[in-house]
Amino acid sequence: xxxxxxxxATLSLSPGERATLSCRASQSVNRNLAWYxxxxxxxxxLLMHTSSTRATGVPPRFIGSGSGTEFTLTITxxxxxxxxxxxxxxxxxxxxxxxxxxxKVEIK
Amino acid sequence: QVQLVxxxxxxxxxxxxxxxxxxxxxxxxxxxxxxxxxxxxxxxPGKGLEWVxxxxxxxxxxxxxxxxxxxxxxxxxxxxxxxxxQMKTLRAEDTAVYYxxxxxxxxxxxxxxxxxxxxxxxxS
Numbered sequence: 209x210x211x212x213x214x215x216x217a218t219l220s221l222s223p224g225e226r227a228t229l230s231c232r233a234s235q236s237v238n239r240n241l242a243w244y245x246x247x248x249x250x251x252x253x254l255l256m257h258t259s260s261t262r263a264t265g266v267p268p269r270f271i272g273s274g275s276g277t278e279f280t281l282t283i284t285x286x287x288x289x290x291x292x293x294x295x296x297x298x299x300x301x302x303x304x305x306x307x308x309x310x311x312k313v314e315i316k
Numbered sequence: 317q318v319q320l321v322x323x324x325x326x327x328x329x330x331x332x333x334x335x336x337x338x339x340x341x342x343x344x345x346x347x348x349x350x351x352x353x354x355x356x357x358x359x360x361p362g363k364g365l366e367w368v369x370x371x372x373x374x375x376x377x378x379x380x381x382x383x384x385x386x387x388x389x390x391x392x393x394x395x396x397x398x399x400x401x402q403m404k405t406l407r408a409e410d411t412a413v414y415y416x417x418x419x420x421x422x423x424x425x426x427x428x429x430x431x432x433x434x435x436x437x438x439x440s
Contacts, residue, residue, distance in 0.1 A: 242426035245366075251415055251433055257426035290440065295365055299425045303379035305355070307365040 222314040227283040229311045231296035236276045240300035243272055243281045246310075247292045248294050255260050255294075256281065267268035283313075291315050317344045318352070318429040320416045333376055334432055336401040337375030338416035347421040349397040350374075355427065356390065356401050358412035358436075368414070370397060384410075406438045 211234040232239065232246035239259040254263040256272040259279060269290075271282045281289055293302055296308040324336040338354075340349050356368040369390040370379040378390055387406075392399035403410065413435050417427040 216426075240425070242424075244427075249335065250429070252432040253430075254426055256427050257424040259421075261424070263428065296440075298366075303365050304369060305370075307367070307371055310364045 210237060210294060210306050212296055212298055212306050212308035214294075214296055214311050215288050216311060217309070218312045220314050221286055222316045223286050223288055227281075227282075227286055227290070227313055229281040229294055229313075231274075231279040231281070231308050233277045233279075233298055237261050237298040239275045240298055241272075241274065241279050242297045242299065243270075244295045244297060245290075245292045248297065250293065256314055286313070290291040317416060318342055318432035320354075320425070322414060322431040322434040324400075325414065325436045326339055326439045327439065329396060329436055329440050330407060332406050332438070333402070333404045334406065334436060336414055337400065338399050338401075338431060339417075340397045340416075342397070350394050351421050352418045353397050354392065354416055354418050357415045357417050357427070357430075358410075359415070359433075360409070360412040363412075363417070365372060365413075369401060371429065381423055403436070406436075408438050411438045 213232045215230045235292045241259045243256040246252045260272040269284045273280050295310050299305045309316045319341040321339045328334050330379045353372045355370050375392050389402040413433040415429045415433045420428040
């Protein structure tokens with residue numbers, strides 16, 4: 209099983225600041241990496257697939273990068289609606305697909 | 317383009333059973349239900365996402381997480397655009413919101429579409 213490790217667990221930032229979220233895979237997943245945003249009481253929403261391709265309707269301030277075992281999600285300028293929890297997800301090997309433990313982006 | 321709606325959650329005692337359903341609507345002429353593999357993903361209260369089970373488009377290939385293998389059964393009815401998750405011998409650690417999720421047909425394999433989830437609580 210591929211283990212996905214996200215860091216940090218919590219990121220405390222102010223609106224307008226830049227957020228950098230990391231995700232590491234225990235073995236290479238090539239570019240088969242997705243990012244989801246989840247707000248309380250809601251289902252996850254796909255933000256990014258294939259490491260760096262934004263899903264439909266995702267604003268350009270969200271930037272994904274990386275390949276192999278190291279991935280980054282950058283939010284260039286945090287908006288109020290961006291404060292949420294973010295999960296990475298590898299779908300190279302299945303079963304099982306695996307998720308990271310999440311990074312909560314909170315208002316400082 | 318794809319809508320998923322889960323149902324069937326509720327409160328059940330440890331050792332009990334529950335059957336979840338996921339109704340799928342396809343709003344595109346380029347594909348139909350028979351084209352989509354479907355996953356169940358769960359989320360315990362205050363915790364992260366955990367993949368639970370997978371069923372292929374035809375229903376011939378099925379996978380389970382080790383944590384539910386032998387207790388949960390995933391199935392689909394391609395005539396009714398629906399799938400189910402039969403859960404038996406439930407444990408407290410099965411308490412979670414259960415989502416069905418699927419991908420972008422003809423595109424990538426990430427989980428593009430999610431249902432709203434249904435809550436399962438295992439408690440005496």
